[in-house]
Amino acid sequence: MTFSGEFFAFMSLALVAVIGGVLLLNLTKVMHMIIALVFTFISIAGIYVLLSAEFVAVVQILIYAGAITILMLFAIMLTKHDDASEAQGTIWRKLLLLLGVIGFAFAVYIGIYNFNVEQLPSHLHENNVLQIGKALYTKHVIPFELTSVLLLVALVGAIILAKNDEKEAHKE
Amino acid sequence: MSTIPASAFLSLALILFCIGLYGALTKRNTVIVLISIELMLNAVNINLVTFSKYGIKPSITGQIFALFAITVAAAEAAVGLAILIALYRNRRTINIDEMDSMKN
Incomplete structure (x- = not known):
């Protein structure tokens, strides 16, 4: 290196x-x-x-x-x-969680520390936005359109959940 | 050609994922738990973009997948915070230990 x-x-x-x-x-x-x-x-x-x-x-x-x-x-x-x-949680709980997370990190690190695929020349840096646009509108066009439905559902759902309900407020 | 090995990027993503995991499991404030989950999703995105460049066959698909993951993460954050606001209006708390009404 x-x-x-x-x-x-x-x-x-x-x-x-x-x-x-x-x-x-x-x-x-x-x-x-x-x-x-x-x-x-x-x-x-x-x-x-x-x-x-x-x-x-x-x-x-x-x-x-x-x-x-x-x-x-x-x-x-x-x-x-x-x-x-x-x-306010106990110190033991935090310690056990820390040990678990460190164990997980160690287990994954064993898998990746000498990962080295032979690096091929890539053309990702030339006209990056153009490449992404082409791929989105040809190969991945169906997931791309489904994403718009997902965003609409998230928008409507967030508004309905966070909206202050007038009738409920009157009852209380 | 890059001089940085792929394992360096993967290790950075692993460290960030572990920080997010620990934060999501130990913090009491629900907003902080949500933002720790966002950190974990970010670590996953680093892996996707790394393999789009360093994989066996470099292609743009990894970056496209990362963009979709960012979109879904943003939608998840919006809905999660809306649920949090609704819960706060009814229960007057954002402490995650007190949200146990489905337990008993």
């Missing part, structure tokens, strides 16, 4: 991503946790650029760092958030 600029970029992006995740676990205020996670999302977009997926990187910034973060912030503002997130 040579010490190239690409390697340096990968290491710094990965470091920011992992630090954001660890801060999510360790900070006490809910608002700070979400702000920490924005750094993780943006550096994951950088990782996508390294993997020659520019369009996915832009979508990542738009949807995760933009929409989903704002949605979560609104959910926190609308609910009670002043009690931080107090740790």
Whole structure:
């Protein structure tokens, strides 16, 4: 492994991503946790650029760092958030969970640490958006159209669930 | 040609997945649990995009799959938060340990 600029970029992006995740676990205020996670999302977009997926990187910034973060912030503002997130569970439960997660990570790491397929030259970085558009509208056109139905159902469902029911309010 | 081995990207995705898993299992606030699940889905997307470049036969399909996964994750977050708001209106809590009315 040579010490190239690409390697340096990968290491710094990965470091920011992992630090954001660890801060999510360790900070006490809910608002700070979400702000920490924005750094993780943006550096994951950088990782996508390294993997020659520019369009996915832009979508990542738009949807995760933009929409989903704002949605979560609104959910926190609308609910009670002043009690931080107090740790009232037993220490044993957390310790057992930590051991389980580390065991899982170790088991998967054994499988992937020397994964190395012979790298073939790819053309993903040339006209990335054009390639994605062509593939979406030819090979994957049926899932693409079904996605619109899914989004419509999610929109209607979210509005109906979150809507304040007038009749119920009158009964109380 | 890239100088970074594929296992580096896979390891990063594994670390992020484990952070999300631990957060989803230990945190009390339901919003944080939901956002930990989003982190896990992000780790899966990194794997998909990695294999679209480093796989046995590189192709654009991995990136398309990642885009679909992002769409479904956004829909899931919206519906999950709507359920959370409805629950908060009725029960006045977002503590995940108190949401046990289906238990008894």
